[in-house]
Amino acid sequence: MRQQIIAGNWKMNKTTAQAVEFARELKQSIDNNVPVEVVICPPFTALAPLAEELKGSGIALGAQNMHWEDQGAFTGEISAPMLKELGCRYVILGHSERRQYFGETDAGVNKKVKAALEHGLIPIVCVGETLEQREAGVTEQTVAGQLKGALAGLEQEQVAGLVIAYEPVWAIGTGRTASDQDAQQVNNFIRKVIAEEYGAAAAEAVRIQYGGSVKPANARGLLSQPDIDGALVGGASLKVEDFKGIIDAIG
Ligand code: PEP
Numbered sequence: 001m002r003q004q005i006i007a008g009n010w011k012m013n014k015t016t017a018q019a020v021e022f023a024r025e026l027k028q029s030i031d032n033n034v035p036v037e038v039v040i041c042p043p044f045t046a047l048a049p050l051a052e053e054l055k056g057s058g059i060a061l062g063a064q065n066m067h068w069e070d071q072g073a074f075t076g077e078i079s080a081p082m083l084k085e086l087g088c089r090y091v092i093l094g095h096s097e098r099r100q101y102f103g104e105t106d107a108g109v110n111k112k113v114k115a116a117l118e119h120g121l122i123p124i125v126c127v128g129e130t131l132e133q134r135e136a137g138v139t140e141q142t143v144a145g146q147l148k149g150a151l152a153g154l155e156q157e158q159v160a161g162l163v164i165a166y167e168p169v170w171a172i173g174t175g176r177t178a179s180d181q182d183a184q185q186v187n188n189f190i191r192k193v194i195a196e197e198y199g200a201a202a203a204e205a206v207r208i209q210y211g212g213s214v215k216p217a218n219a220r221g222l223l224s225q226p227d228i229d230g231a232l233v234g235g236a237s238l239k240v241e242d243f244k245g246i247i248d249a250i251g
Contacts, residue, residue, distance in 0.1 A: 002207050004223065004250050005163060005230035007039035007062060007124060008237025009092060009211075010046075019046035023053040025240045032058055036230070036250045039090050040237070044078055051087035062090030062124065065098060068111035070119075080119035091116050092124045092232070094150055096169045106149025113150055117158055124163040124232065125150050126211070127190070131170035139168075143186060144193050151197070159198040160205035164190055165232040171212025173234055177222070183210045184225035191227055216245025223250055 014022065019042050030038065041062035042050055051061055067077035083091060093116065094109035109125065116123045127146040129139045143166065151159055166186050168178055178186075187208045195203035210222050211232030222228055236242040 002205065002229045003035065003037055005037040005039065005207055005209060006243075006247050006250070007041060007090065007092075007163075007165075007209070007230070007232050008243055009064060009095070009232055009234050010040070010042045010237060011064070011097070011234060012043060013238055014042060014046060016046045016049050019043075020049050020053050022238075022240060023050055023057075023059070026243065027054070027057045027059065029240060029244050030059075030247055034247060034250065036247055038247060041090065041092055047083070047086045047088065060089040061087055062092060063088050064092050064095070066091050066093075066112060066116065066121075068108070068115040070115070080115045080121055084119050084121060089122060090124055090163070091121045092126065092165075094126045094146070096126060096128055096167060096172060100169075106146055109146075109150040110152050113162075114153070117154070117161075122161060122163060124165050124209070126165045126167050126232070128167040128169050128172075128212070134168065134170065139186060140189050143190060147190060147193055148197065151194075154198070156198045156202045159194060160202040163207045163209060163230075164194075165209040165211045166190060167211035167232060173213070175213050177213045177218050178210070180221040180225055183222055184227055187225065187227035214246060216242055216249065219246040219249035 039060045039062045063083045070079050093112045098104040113123045127143050129142040133142045191203045207229040209230040209232045210228045214231040214233050215236045
């Protein structure tokens with residue numbers, strides 16, 4: 001049985017003080033018995049204070065990106081051991097905004113996935129098609145290519161422990177969500193690709209989120225689909241009430 005995972009991607013939002021205030025409020029408002037793993041992925045600057053604030057709460061911490069090298073002359077970058085030291089459990093890799101604005105490629109994402117696993121971080125690997133690709137009928141081809149590129153060379157057990165986030169680019173930050181059926185169809189396709197490449201056990205175990213304008217109003221329908229194991233949430237993860245509304249949609 002796969003445990004659902006709801007992760008908040010704050011992107012470049014919240015000062016450290018705002019982040020700590022959010023965490024304090026969220027801790028008090030969520031029910032610890034809910035069968036769901038909750039993750040917050042704040043900007044790098046808020047990781048250390050949030051690690052402190054979230055101690056013992058059951059809420060996990062994740063980063064939004066990292067470099068594949070452990071250290072070196074890479075101005076402005078952060079490495080896996082640095083994230084691990086701060087108490088991160090997860091790291092988002094290959095988000096479409098990083099692909100779009102910072103030129104990230106499948107090969108680069110693959111190096112990051114390997115480095116994250118080597119240091120005990122769980123990658124949340126993002127894949128998804130643009131509107132043009134969907135309209136051209138190449139959604140599956142696009143997603144399969146990104147997936148195979150990002151996971152190349154991994155062992156079956158490593159793939160089993162990953163989180164994949166299916167995030168159609170046209171649904172991110174637009175208020176336009178994939179229908180429950182469309183999201184389920186692509187998540188199911190992702191599971192089939194993983195079964196073909198890494199075996200049935202890995203496909204059964206890997207958790208596949210949906211992301212793209214998830215909010216309390218549409219969360220229940222999406223999260224009740226058989227191949228949707230949680231959500232990667234951007235905008236609606238910035239307010240405790242909305243984020244909690246999505247967590248509460250499970251079960
Ligand atoms: C995201 O950034 O991963 C995301 C899904 O954003 P939003 O929920 O705002 O569409």
